[in-house]
Amino acid sequence: MSQSPPNPAPKAVYVKSYGCQMNVYDSQRMADVMGAEGYREVATPEEADLILLNTCHIRERAAEKVYSELGRMRVLKEEAKAAGREVLVGVAGCVAQAEGEEIVRRARVVDLVVGPQSYHRLPDLVARATQKPGVVDTEFPAEDKFTKLPTATVASTRSRGLTAFVTVQEGCDKFCTFCVVPYTRGAEVSRPVSQVLAEVEKLAAAGVREITLLGQNVNAYHGLGPDGAEWTLARLLYRLAEVPGIARLRYTTSHPRELGDDLIAAHRDLAALMPYLHLPVQSGSDAVLKRMNRKHGRDEYFRLVDRIREAQPDIALTSDFIVGFPGETDADFADTLDLVRRVGFASAYTFAYSARPGTPGAEMDGHLPEPLKTSRLHELQALVAGQQRDFQESLVGRTVDVLFEKPGRKPGQVVGRSPHLLPVQVIGPSSLVGSIVPVRITATKTNSLDGVLVGNDHMMSVHAAE
Ligand code: SAH
């Protein structure tokens, strides 16, 4: 007979997310699946009976961070044990998938390892790890985790606010030679339209107004529609725009090879689709793009940018760049700087190449010394920072619609997001939270904008005098 503890307090789960937004989404689903088992979600590891680290393997530093975090978890676990409480530690996400058993060998604190395709089996894995620590599940099971995972509960959605992520596509078949994602997330799959729609309707009913559709290659979406046809991302966006309550749609991340005509047209015609596009190019050099196996050149990228700007002149374009890929010459790097100058980005993520075991890039000749990668990275970052400043300054004096999300840090402030995804703060009543209202932008900060509610322009003097 199982002995019930004297204190039947509900168990608590803490999930920490690293890496991309798909991990953020998965972390919420893991909290939901454990929620169905009676676990409540907590905000700090100290309060938890189950600690899950949802990890990222994209660069060496990201992967190594997990082990230092596990060192801290060992201390927590020992302290809890001394106080008579058992804490279970699990590693999920892409490090779990890539390293599997190795994690348990290297970090004895780990009780379970669960790959991104197995989260629906988490309750069973937790039960097994409670009996005997060291459970590893990194299969790519035939069953679809999405049909098995509970979708967001109303309570969890409420606590998460007005915006939500919905994964619509997972995995990647592109095999860029620097990237681990095809190995950690498996082949590309799209969720059926009806499943996505049901989840979005549920979120909308719980008060969500803005949805960001997620996928490693989200614009390669080709989910099965209710009509038996494969739907494109554009078609899905049009359908989701009809869901009552949903006012704004976004999607990320896109691959330049998958940017279809109908998606470009949607940026012109679909009012709910925000003027923002994250379109990673990685390099401005054709030679490097070829070795990266990106299957597009710089001219193709320029043409796409022209077409998207023709459809939606107000679009904020952002990108990812890798500098110091094996064999990258000074001339190759100059081509990257040139591409950035020609396109003009609203912002960009920049990375120094990190060799990942098992990827073709790691085996290539011509690896660059770290200091050279770092100096190129700094040069690119300075250029991008200038463009980001220019973009934000170009918004000063303009009126943009802001979806207000929460009270600001200062009293009387409310903050929200502009169509370009920039945080905007104004002085105004907290009753604004949840609505979309026009705001005149008055100033830029490093990563945000100040504004005044239109019709409240007299507030400007108060604001400026702060
Ligand atoms: N699916 C997306 C990006 C996934 S990873 C795409 O196709 O663009 C996010 C970013 O991490 C990549 O765009 C790339 O810029 C960066 N990245 C991936 N592997 C890397 C590596 N080995 N070294 C440095 N940066 C890397």
Ligand code: SF4
């Ligand atoms: Fe990685 Fe390339 Fe796939 Fe993006 S498209 S996830 S960079 S392999």
Ligand code: F3S
């Ligand atoms: Fe990292 Fe995996 Fe996302 S490697 S970037 S968490 S898909």
